[in-house]
Amino acid sequence: MPAIKPDRVLADLYKLRTFGEYKTGVHRPTFSDVDIAAREWTVDRMREAGLTAEVDGIGNILGRSPAKGRIMLSGSHLESQNHAGWLDGPLGVIYALEASRAIAESGSANGVDVVVLCDEEGHFGSFLGSRSFMDILKEEDIDHARDRTTGETMRDALKRAGYAGRPRVHIDTKRHSGFFEAHIEQGDTLEQSGFKIGVVTAIVAIWQYKITVTGEQNHAGTTGMARRRDAGLALVRLLAAIDKKFPEIAGPRSVWTTGRITLDPGGPSVIPGGAEALFQLRDADPKVLERMDVALQELCAAANKTERCVLKVDRRSASTPALMNEGLQKALDAAAEKSAPGKHMRMPSGAGHDAQYMAREIPAAMMFVPSIGGISHHWTENTSDEDIVLGAQVFADAIEAALKA
Amino acid sequence: MPAIKPDRVLADLYKLRTFGEYKTGVHRPTFSDVDIAAREWTVDRMREAGLTAEVDGIGNILGRSPAKGRIMLSGSHLESQNHAGWLDGPLGVIYALEASRAIAESGSANGVDVVVLCDEEGHFGSFLGSRSFMDILKEEDIDHARDRTTGETMRDALKRAGYAGRPRVHIDTKRHSGFFEAHIEQGDTLEQSGFKIGVVTAIVAIWQYKITVTGEQNHAGTTGMARRRDAGLALVRLLAAIDKKFPEIAGPRSVWTTGRITLDPGGPSVIPGGAEALFQLRDADPKVLERMDVALQELCAAANKTERCVLKVDRRSASTPALMNEGLQKALDAAAEKSAPGKHMRMPSGAGHDAQYMAREIPAAMMFVPSIGGISHHWTENTSDEDIVLGAQVFADAIEAALKA
Incomplete structure (x- = not known):
């Protein structure tokens, strides 16, 4: 020994x-x-x-x-x-x-x-x-x-x-x-x-995503709430929906993380015309990853029906x-x-x-x-x-x- | 004439x-x-x-x-x-x-x-x-x-x-x-x-705020969801709560805008230990602004009871x-x-x-x-x-x- x-x-x-x-x-x-x-x-x-x-x-x-x-x-x-x-x-x-x-x-x-x-x-x-x-x-x-x-x-x-x-x-x-x-x-x-x-x-496995939202940049003082196409707000709502949905469908050891959020142009008095998030999933079970991936796309599709912005979820990489x-x-x-x-x-x-x-x-x-x-x-x-x-x-x-x- | x-x-x-x-x-x-x-x-x-x-x-x-x-x-x-x-x-x-x-x-x-x-x-x-x-x-x-x-x-x-x-x-x-x-x-x-x-x-009037969230930076792979103190997620939840609450208490012409969101450190595989947002309110009626300000502080206080992060809403300026x-x-x-x-x-x-x-x-x-x-x-x-x-x-x-x- x-x-x-x-x-x-x-x-x-x-x-x-x-x-x-x-x-x-x-x-x-x-x-x-x-x-x-x-x-x-x-x-x-x-x-x-x-x-x-x-x-x-x-x-x-x-x-x-x-x-x-x-x-x-x-x-x-x-x-x-x-x-x-x-x-x-x-x-x-x-x-x-x-x-x-x-x-x-x-x-x-x-x-x-x-x-x-x-x-x-x-x-x-x-x-x-x-x-x-x-x-x-x-x-x-x-x-x-x-x-x-x-x-x-x-x-x-x-x-x-x-x-x-x-x-x-x-x-x-x-x-x-x-x-x-x-x-x-x-x-x-x-x-x-x-x-x-x-x-x-x-x-x-790590599955990496980029979530992109396109809205309309506008003046934060002169643009009423009803008329806005606020890309940042649409992103916040999607991320909040993910936060609500994922615990129901994730595995016991699944993790999901939003590591970065960027609003464009990022000024205090400008309604963001664009928004981006880096999002990732990790799990050892490909079936669980697949389920989370489907849920993510569904949440994005649902957001596209209710938001006045265009949301896109792009999978950038998916390891096994x-x-x-x-x-x-x-x-x-x-x-x-x-x-x-x-x-x-x-x-x-x-x-x-x-x-x-x-x-x-x-x-x-x-x-x-x-x-x-x-x-x-x-x-x-x-x-x-x-x-x-x-x-x-x-x-x-x-x-x-x-x-x- | x-x-x-x-x-x-x-x-x-x-x-x-x-x-x-x-x-x-x-x-x-x-x-x-x-x-x-x-x-x-x-x-x-x-x-x-x-x-x-x-x-x-x-x-x-x-x-x-x-x-x-x-x-x-x-x-x-x-x-x-x-x-x-x-x-x-x-x-x-x-x-x-x-x-x-x-x-x-x-x-x-x-x-x-x-x-x-x-x-x-x-x-x-x-x-x-x-x-x-x-x-x-x-x-x-x-x-x-x-x-x-x-x-x-x-x-x-x-x-x-x-x-x-x-x-x-x-x-x-x-x-x-x-x-x-x-x-x-x-x-x-x-x-x-x-x-x-x-x-x-x-x-x-424009009332400007900085919302700051302090959590704990950690590895996005090895840190389970229950253990996380994700500052970015806590911020997203607060912003979603504002989005839900404000239409009830705002005036007909009130506007509120999140112009910038920053997660720290901002890497795809790092749970954000810090998060910040620039937020502003505009209204011509000081009573409405006061009401929105109180609601903002209440939502922040409520978040501090449920989140595992520390949230702070600082008013940086308030014009009349x-x-x-x-x-x-x-x-x-x-x-x-x-x-x-x-x-x-x-x-x-x-x-x-x-x-x-x-x-x-x-x-x-x-x-x-x-x-x-x-x-x-x-x-x-x-x-x-x-x-x-x-x-x-x-x-x-x-x-x-x-x-x-």
Whole structure:
């Protein structure tokens, strides 16, 4: 049985926090100087653990185990959101490294390859590292990628980091019998129930919408209420109707969010002639998503009958849920039951993760540890040392069991 | 009786349109080169009409009549909103000039002073010209004024125009027995009823609000609906509640407008932690405004009991309605009845006008002519030549009658 070393796990995580430390979190955007330094430091740790490792041509790192037996793949990402948490990403990298080390130290013939996937946080695009690793990212995609904040092209950033021109590493479906990713929960379901381990059943699908309303811009003083074609008001009414209807038709874990509302032109004395909202649905069940989609279109059609504006609901993207492998979930269940009896549960992941790409080619699994207060994407994000250590052991045990299965 | 000259009125208005012509409208911001040229052209027309006139130290123009009898004051503004209509402002200036000319030509002992008030459209501030003319504008107010679009200070603009250092002219309450302003309606009440003349009863008060909602920013995937403190959703619900309640308590001509909604941070996958709306009320009756204000605060208080967010309604400004003088209104009624029998009505002005400042010191009146399609603040704003000519005669007749009263 692999025995993880708590001090080593915590020391590695604490060390990673020093790259771009911000209050109790980190500010480590993809290919920032601290991010590049963190990647180099991680390569050194992998080599120290006996893995052959190098940063590849897009910033991914594949640390290959010398083991002659079966090989499991495990990992996550290193970069952070802006001024965000220290564990979102690094936890999964260090858990993978620790599992690799502990399993090697246990004298097993099997081994763990550790992968660091670049830009999961989307500074340059959408899962560029995972897509490169799955060999579904074209060179043109990299050509077009650009830092959303600084405007730097990904090509320039790769050159600056010294990664330009290197080959890109890819998944080896013959070698990699499965993928395990650990992550903070980013919600408070575990904390609220007093549980320590979440075994992810599926990574939810995200359906993104743009709601557009066209009315008539006019003077807010001289245009009577009856004559107005107020695009903002029509949008408010539609959003209020969604808020009323959706609880009736949503699944128990469905979420729907209006992240942005824009009124045009936006002056205090002008009746908005245009209005826009960014709206999204998430659920692990495509049938539920379909039902919500239909309801959304129906509410829009109903609004078009009563409003003096034209409302349009455009679906901009619709991903499919990524189902986690049942066998690997059982390995996680069993390992959690051993270290935290009765304190683990199955749950979907509301957030996207690199594992959703791995799941397209090989059996994949994800394990969550509790987030204090459910806080995520903020520098106050945290998990207790005790929970971090417990999670590391469960994770290594599950990988070992899966390698033996 | 004064006889206005239709061709002269139309020629002057057409000529003014050439200063900053944009499609069928004009783009003539305050102190743009075309605006300065239009002011100089207007001074020449005033002198031609026998008035002594000069642009003053803030860009106002007071053309003084040589008449020995009673003197009425009349005028409006010359600058336009960006890419806006050709008559919004100039109509009132040329009607005043024509009334002055026609009354002088009729051999009357009485006369009309013509005033052009600077920046009614608010490129640099709020009614700076009117406030200067009423002698309630300090030099410091001018020091701080800056073009909202270009950023140029008003001091620099005045220097560039050649007006810096000139004295500022003020109302003379002993000389000016009243003020008449003509303007396009900017709504479609006249057009819809087939009427030609609107006699303004009051210029409505505007009460401005900022609605602020504080919730908790969180991940739109990992935060369940029950746990959310979605500031954007709480705002949408409050706005929907206002939309439902206000028709019950508003007056027949009340208007209320949400001009801007901002969600913070505004990302598609982030539950808004903050939300803001700019909201305003307009009515000519302070009791109605008070009632709407109370209802707004009650709806906010009710929301604070049911929402998991903190909602605040801050009143940022509250003007008082400017009542038009009853005697001058009767003069307009009678003049309109003569030229357009049965086709005139009394109505409040939903928009603010220079007359609201004049009304503080002397009897003031406003007259509206129809706006085609009710369009305002857009280059397609228009009024038929026939209605322009009719309005000019009614206006001159009313001023003549008021001078004799």
